[in-house]
Amino acid sequence: MTTTLPHFEPFSPDALAHRGGALAEGPVALGSAGYTILNFELATTVLRDSRFQNAALKLMEDFGITDGPVHEFRAHSLLMAEGRRHLRLRTPLARFMGPATVENIRGILREIIQDLAAALDPSAPVDFHGGIDQRLPARVYCYLAGAPVEDAAKVARLSERTLSLLNRDPSLTPVIVAAYDELFAYLRDLVARKRAQGLGEDMLSFLIAQHDAGKLSEEELFNEAAAMLEASSVNTTHQTGLVVWTLLRDREVWQRLVEDPALIPAAMVEVLRLYPRPGVVSRIATEDVELNGTVIPAGSDVHVAVWSANRDPARFENPAEFVLERERNQPLTFSTGSHNCLGQGLAKVEMEEVVRYLVEHFPNTVVVEEGTDIGQAGGRWLVKSLTVDLKP
Ligand code: HEM
Known part of the structure; x- marks a missing residue:
């Protein structure tokens, strides 16, 4: 009906x-x-x-x-592909993004979080969204893709601007087109440099090797790389903020995480259910x-x-209700079916490690409500600001 x-x-x-x-x-x-x-x-x-x-x-x-x-990229991208072509494009990259890569990244992630947190001054209220949520995913992307760490601010900006298509605001069209043009030029340069320097263990090297083995055309190599860059940061940024905001405000749940950090993954999934970025x-x-x-x-x-x-x-x-012990807790936040989010393992580990950092180093942290603004626009949940008092 x-x-x-x-x-x-x-x-x-x-x-x-x-x-x-x-x-x-x-x-x-x-x-x-x-x-x-x-x-x-x-x-x-x-x-x-x-x-x-x-x-x-x-x-x-x-x-x-x-x-x-920009139209050509989208028309031929992973998102639009179906059937055998989608499988051919997706399967090798999905394997690369599997549990081994994600677990290997965990240690690096902890170092990046420590590094970003070192710039925060815990003696005053801290802009957690600007300091951690907005910076971490792009830093992780640079590590994953084998890009210089100095490129992180550009990566964050390009992800935010290209995916602003989903804001459904036609006045953004010139910004979106310019961001894609910059993203394509950036990747062309990065791939050329990698080819010149020799391939490594990173994601772009993996895609180049797939091309060199005849499994991807040149256009497919760039399309996959571009799809990963556009998706790399902005959604993880907002979802991380939503996770931190929700968990810190439920003091009973937070206390349980402090006492038993092994509960963090289940707590994070429950926030994904209640406040899905998409x-x-x-x-x-x-x-x-x-x-x-x-x-x-x-x-x-x-x-x-x-x-x-x-x-x-x-x-x-x-x-x-927020239920930490929820069984069969599989929300649709990363979609389902053949197009489910290819970066979900990575995004989850990023969010888990941010929560673990707070639980381990600043277990008495609280949200400063007047410095915090969370809502949804265009069907997408977002964090405009998230201020916290970092307390050991
Ligand atoms: C919390 C953060 C994230 C959320 C909530 C999220 C959500 C989603 C959703 C809902 C889809 C399906 C879109 C659709 O069917 O229309 C998707 C697809 C995708 N995501 Fe994510 N994503 C996140 C992080 C990431 C990251 C970090 C990456 C890569 C580094 C990534 C890469 C992709 C790719 C490549 C697809 C397309 C898969 C395909 O079409 O086969 N995502 N994501």
Whole structure:
């Protein structure tokens, strides 16, 4: 059954899809932006069904990016590929990004966090978002990709600007195109330098070696590298902030983490469920598809309301509560199906280590509420500022 809510708009700041309540009307809502899928079961179905294709290319076209290198990149990227081509592009990179790489990075991560934290002055309230959340993912990317550490600020800026497409603000089009142009030029230069210097153990060297072995074309090598760079930082930045903010404000849970840091991974997943950076993941129906008795016509916009699905009472008991012991806790924050997030192992370990750093070094840290601003815009949860009192 479809509920027709003519003004149902999953991207407005106060959208019901991010406040609860919408699901009570039914799992599928039709409104001004198209169809919105609100429950866990149908959200999972849509994300796993290749007849629903990623909306990123259409979003670019809607914003006037209809040809040129940026359009070409998106059209041929991992996100848009399906079937055998997607498998061929994704599988080797996914193996590279597997548990061995992620665990190897843990030690480096601890060093980077220590280094970033050394610049914070714990005798006064600390800008945790600017000092740690916004810097860490790009530093980690530079290590992973084999890029100079001096490039981290550029990487963070390029990730933020390219993915601002998802803000759904057409006035950003020139900024987005300029950021992609800069990103492509940066990667071309980095790859050329790596080829000249000789390959190492890093991700870009891995992709170049795949190309040299005839497994990737030159265009595919650059597309994969660009997909990893755009995704590298901005989502992890905001999700890290949401994790720290939520855990520090629940003092009972925080105390349990201080006493038993082995609980950190479970606590982090529970925050991913409650405050998913991607509150909405969008698709386009490539053919007529029947969903829960409703035929979704070919060409329709279909928005998976991750926030709402992650709080579906049919899937998660007491969905609004933070439950550390939750069983089968697999929220849709990293999506599901063949396009699930390829960097999720890395992102999780980054967030775990930030929490571990606080638990081990500053267990009495508290959030300074007046210096903190968290919300959602365009269906994406974000941290505008997060100030903390770092207390040992
Ligand atoms: C907390 C941080 C992150 C979140 C919440 C997140 C979320 C997501 C989501 C929801 C998707 C699916 C998009 C869709 O189906 O439309 C996705 C895909 C992807 N993510 Fe992430 N991501 C994060 C961090 C990362 C990182 C650190 C990397 C790489 C360094 C990365 C690389 C990718 C790639 C390459 C894809 C495309 C996979 C494919 O299409 O096969 N992500 N991510």
